Amino acid sequence: MSAAMTMKLLRSILFWATMFLAACACAQDAEPDTSFAIPLDTVLPAPVTGFEASDYVDNSDAGDKIELTWTLSADDGDGSDDVLSYQLWRSRGAEAAWDSLGTAAAGQARYVDETAEPGVDYHYGIAAFDGVNYSEHASFGPVAGRANFFQSTRTSVLVLMVVFFGMVLVFTKLAERGADLFVRRIPGLNAIEEAVGRATEMGRPVLYVPGIGEIDNIMTIASLTILSHVAKITARYETPLIVPTARAVVMSAAEEVVKEAYAAVGKPDGYNPDNIRYLSDAQFAFAGAVNGIMLREKPAANLYMGAFWAESLLLAETGFEAGAIQVAGTAMVSQLPFFVTACDFTLMGEELYAASAYLSREPKLLGGLKGSDWMKVLSITIMTAGIVLYLLNPDNAFVAWFSSQ
Amino acid sequence: MAFIWTTIGALLTLSIYSFLYKDNPFYKFAEHLVVGVSAGYYLVIYYFNYIHPNVFSPVFLLQIGGEPIGFGSFLWWMALIPGLLGVLLYARFFPKIAWVGRWALGIYVGGYAGLGLSPVMQARVIEQLRANALSVAGVEDPFAAMTNLALAVGIFAAMVYLLIVKRNLGAKNPLAKVGVLLVSAIVAYAGWLVLSLISGAGVVSITNILLVVGLLGTLSYFFFSMKHKGILGGLARVGIVFLMVGFGASFGYTVMSRISLLIGRVSFLLHDWLHLID
Structure with missing residues (x-):
């Protein structure tokens, strides 16, 4: 067969094939096949069961929240699996008209109405929705929100607070009666005395920074107690003590503390009010000014005790560069790494308060320290019991008591 | 004009960074400038953010947030009493009545501690205990x-x-x-x-x-x-x-x-x- 004949044959086949396909397409246009049409959904989803509403209690309970709970429709994730959402309604009485309240997604069995008026009786309704049909309506009522005087879900907080303060009071009373309450020596305290001694030998001042916290900050209060201890040492050694502050009230409190300390060791004339300075409320202006003091007045010992934020590393690093011996103490966890890195000794976290109690032997401080110590023992006991009890039975009442908080 | 302010900002930035070399007059100037400016700045900020809206406006202008309040009303007293307590803090500048300032400080510290008790016990003790008691058995x-x-x-x-x-x-x-x-x-x-x-x-x-x-x-x-x-x-x-x-x-x-x-x-x-x- 020649090539020309072959091409002719192929063209013929192609022509008739095209004609056949075109005829098929026309036939389909003429008689549409309706067998693939989506049937109209006329089946209702299974209704919600166990629908309940109750006053919701939380941390800021003003009586304006009502919690709705229900058991999922049998068609939600199961059965015919066609529930898209749950529609919620609310009315102000059994016979009153229903208002749309909101929608909960499929799989969700809880909704908190945060728009209730306290003390008003409400009825709530719910129905599962499959995109076309609503299930049978379930309702509950009346229920009213009310502000709760006692938040029952936080009973464990109350119990632990009572136990803690009970221990604090007992230890405080014991300390007031002269009982010898042991507090171990904090290594950083020895370092403070060494630092002041070194400054005295070098004939240079001691710099004491009480942080940039306000006077209501417990770290500032602890710092002032340690300042009193330091001021007594500097008064004895007749070493200048510079105290820069970032808060006006802290400055006046520091003035009183240092003045009393100098008087207590019989050196009232050694007190120099010009050395207790207010620099600035602005964090970095304060840091810059303290850095200036370090470089120009060249203190041989820098003590940082109190609440510090981002200025901590600026201060400690400059002091390190200036060659001063440095002791820091703070309960600001985020700043401790910088002090640990750049200072010779650091009082970490609660050591600051312990140092304060250790130095002053003040019954209230000792009571607080001993109380918190035994609270730690109690915490370890509760934690261990919680682990064991949970392993034995994850639904035990003890764990549930904490988990419900 | 913007370029002038940008240049001033840049020069002050360089002055602060000059501290990395050693203490020098440029750093000293920048340091004293920021301390002085911040003192004035915070005075204004404190007055307009705290004293004026919380004390001066309710007590003397009888307004809170632009809303009128009555003279001698509950809100008026609630502005006046804390304001007076704040004034008492300055009693420490007069040695004979310095002790009065401790009342204000006591109310301030006590109120703060009381408000913080429950949330602190909840967040820092109970929650930690709960999380740690269960985490091993997760x-x-x-x-x-x-x-x-x-x-x-x-x-x-x-x-x-x-x-x-x-x-x-x-x-x-x-x-x-x-x-x-x-x-x-x-x-x-x-x-x-x-x-x-x-x-x-x-x-x-x-x-x-x-x-x-x-x-x-x-x-x-x-x-x-x-x-x-x-x-x-x-x-x-x-x-x-x-x-x-x-x-x-x-x-x-x-x-x-x-x-x-x-x-x-x-x-x-x-x-x-x-x-x-x-």
Whole structure:
């Protein structure tokens, strides 16, 4: 067969094939096949069961929240699996008209109405929705929100607070009666005395920074107690003590503390009010000014005790560069790494308060320290019991008591 | 005009950075400028943000947030009394009546402490206890949970043992230290693998176990009523190891954020001021 004949044959086949396909397409246009049409959904989803509403209690309970709970429709994730959402309604009485309240997604069995008026009786309704049909309506009522005087879900907080303060009071009373309450020596305290001694030998001042916290900050209060201890040492050694502050009230409190300390060791004339300075409320202006003091007045010992934020590393690093011996103490966890890195000794976290109690032997401080110590023992006991009890039975009442908080 | 302010900002930035070389007149000028400006700035801020809207406006202009209030009304008294307490703070400048200032301070500190009690106990004690009590057993399968508990106890005991043995052998014997460390690590790892295989479910998270061990050790470190000797000393040493690891991570994280601040200033100098980069 020649090539020309072959091409002719192929063209013929192609022509008739095209004609056949075109005829098929026309036939389909003429008689549409309706067998693939989506049937109209006329089946209702299974209704919600166990629908309940109750006053919701939380941390800021003003009586304006009502919690709705229900058991999922049998068609939600199961059965015919066609529930898209749950529609919620609310009315102000059994016979009153229903208002749309909101929608909960499929799989969700809880909704908190945060728009209730306290003390008003409400009825709530719910129905599962499959995109076309609503299930049978379930309702509950009346229920009213009310502000709760006692938040029952936080009973464990109350119990632990009572136990803690009970221990604090007992230890405080014991300390007031002269009982010898042991507090171990904090290594950083020895370092403070060494630092002041070194400054005295070098004939240079001691710099004491009480942080940039306000006077209501417990770290500032602890710092002032340690300042009193330091001021007594500097008064004895007749070493200048510079105290820069970032808060006006802290400055006046520091003035009183240092003045009393100098008087207590019989050196009232050694007190120099010009050395207790207010620099600035602005964090970095304060840091810059303290850095200036370090470089120009060249203190041989820098003590940082109190609440510090981002200025901590600026201060400690400059002091390190200036060659001063440095002791820091703070309960600001985020700043401790910088002090640990750049200072010779650091009082970490609660050591600051312990140092304060250790130095002053003040019954209230000792009571607080001993109380918190035994609270730690109690915490370890509760934690261990919680682990064991949970392993034995994850639904035990003890764990549930904490988990419900 | 904008260029002048940008230039002033850039020169002040360079003046502050000149501190990296050594203390100098440019740094001194910038330092004193920022201290002085901040004093004036904060005076204005404090007045307009606190004193004027909370005291002056309600007491003298009889307005709160633009809404009128009655003279002698509850809200009026609620503005006047704290205002007077604030004034009492300045009594310390007059030695004869300085003690009056302590009333205001007492109410301030007491009120703050009272408001903070419940949330602090909730967030810092109860929540921590709850999270740590359950985290070791964070699996449904009780047997797998038991392996977690066994692992926790094992690691804890190994660390305490390691520290006690290390002390007994003496710190001068590095081979003994390394040997004990290796043996402890191998035993802990082997125990973990065996328990995982036996349970079939595997150990869910070693992180949770380390968390509980770290918490127990750290709490022991901050126990001040006994000397850190014997078992308590061992526990405290475990705690300090965890603390230092935590501090190291925190340090690195913060250094990263400080580098981003440096990049911001360099960008200001090269982009906003000199237009050298886009």
